[in-house]
Amino acid sequence: MKVNKEMIYKFFKQLYGLKIRNIKQGHGSFVEMDFGDKDIFISIKTNKGVEKLKRGEWHLWITMCSWRIDEKSMPLAGCEDSRKTIEKALKKIENKKLINIDVLSNAYDMKLEFENSITFFLFSIYTEKSSEAEQWMLFTPDKKVLLAGPGKILQYIESGKSV
Numbered sequence: 001m002k003v004n005k006e007m008i009y010k011f012f013k014q015l016y017g018l019k020i021r022n023i024k025q026g027h028g029s030f031v032e033m034d035f036g037d038k039d040i041f042i043s044i045k046t047n048k049g050v051e052k053l054k055r056g057e058w059h060l061w062i063t064m065c066s067w068r069i070d071e072k073s074m075p076l077a078g079c080e081d082s083r084k085t086i087e088k089a090l091k092k093i094e095n096k097k098l099i100n101i102d103v104l105s106n107a108y109d110m111k112l113e114f115e116n117s118i119t120f121f122l123f124s125i126y127t128e129k130s131s132e133a134e135q136w137m138l139f140t141p142d143k144k145v146l147l148a149g150p151g152k153i154l155q156y157i158e159s160g161k162s163v
Contacts, residue, residue, distance in 0.1 A: 003154050005103050008110075011138055011146055012101040015058055019097050020114070022056065023090045029079035031062040031090070035098065040141070042159070057141040064149065065135030066123040069093070071116070092118055108135065108148035126150035 015035045023033040034056025043050050068078045069089040077089035096114040103110055107124040114120070126133040127150055135149035139159055147155045 003156050007146065007154070007156065008103050008108065011140065015098050017097050018058065019095050020093050021095065023094050025083060025086050025090065029067070031067070033060050034058065035060070055139070059139040061137045061139070062122060063135060063137065064126060064133050066125055068121045070119045070121070093120065106152050108154065124149050129153065
């Protein structure tokens with residue numbers, strides 16, 4: 001399967017009309033969110049053994065990129081704001097439907113548009129290949145993941161593997 005920018009549109013268009021749930025800030029400025037109503041269970045190896053996790057069948061994990069959330073073109077929160085400010089902005093996205101996305105550059109900067117004129121902007125910050133520098137990851141129902149970044153790298157691989 002050829003992996004290119006059009007693939008991003010192909011996957012994200014499947015999310016149009018689905019509501020965001022379980023949106024939360026993770027470590028640092030990481031943000032995770034589930035799309036749709038269905039959950040899947042996955043097993044991952046940790047230093048404590050194998051753990052079972054529940055997540056949405058579609059799961060977006062925003063990791064090594066800068067981001068900003070706007071409402072009606074006014075900034076609500078940025079990735080380096082306080083956890084309280086970020087939590088308040090994330091609550092505005094919870095249960096909102098994704099209505100559009102736009103890939104803004106060949107580095108996979110993106111604009112995610114939600115109901116009520118809420119926009120989530122993602123900005124790449126790495127261009128060199130290094131370990132764990134993906135800016136965002138979209139986990140799909142077929143237990144694969146679309147990885148964007150660093151730079152112009154785009155991969156669609158089995159979840160839990162890297163090339």
